[in-house]
Amino acid sequence: QVQLVESGGGLVQAGGSLRLSCAASGRTFSTYTMGWFRQAPGKEREWVASISRSGYTYLAGSVKDRFTISRDNAKSTVYLQMNSLKPEDTAVYYCAASSLLGRSTTAPTYDYWGQGTQVTVSL
Numbered sequence: 001q002v003q004l005v006e007s008g009g010g011l012v013q014a015g016g017s018l019r020l021s022c023a024a025s026g027r028t029f030s031t032y033t034m035g036w037f038r039q040a041p042g043k044e045r046e047w048v049a050s051i052s053r054s055g056y057t058y059l060a061g062s063v064k065d066r067f068t069i070s071r072d073n074a075k076s077t078v079y080l081q082m083n084s085l086k087p088e089d090t091a092v093y094y095c096a097a098s099s100l101l102g103r104s105t106t107a108p109t110y111d112y113w114g115q116g117t118q119v120t121v122s123l
């Protein structure tokens with residue numbers, strides 16, 4: 001069992017930055033692929049980024065040049081650094097853990113989810 005707790009969301013102006021954190025419980029954090037998803041009102045949950053156990057990173061095209069995903073296994077924490085934020089980045093951001101290898105870009109491949117943190121980008 002893994003529990004995930006996100007933090008770092010908030011209100012920011014367009015062009016600004018935020019760093020989301022996701023702290024995981026349990027001793028097996030390093031064995032999971034970690035991902036970030038987001039869901040805007042009225043839209044489906046969307047994959048944003050993932051990082052493999054060995055640190056390979058994958059980013060959705062819409063955020064590739066602006067967001068960075070990283071992990072600190074010693075702290076059992078995964079991060080999402082978001083720069084040059086746009087109003088269309090407004091959503092609830094979710095952290096997730098997958099026991100599968102590979103990119104894991106779809107929600108069903110993830111086993112555990114956090115409760116989400118709101119990110120709002122204003123003009």
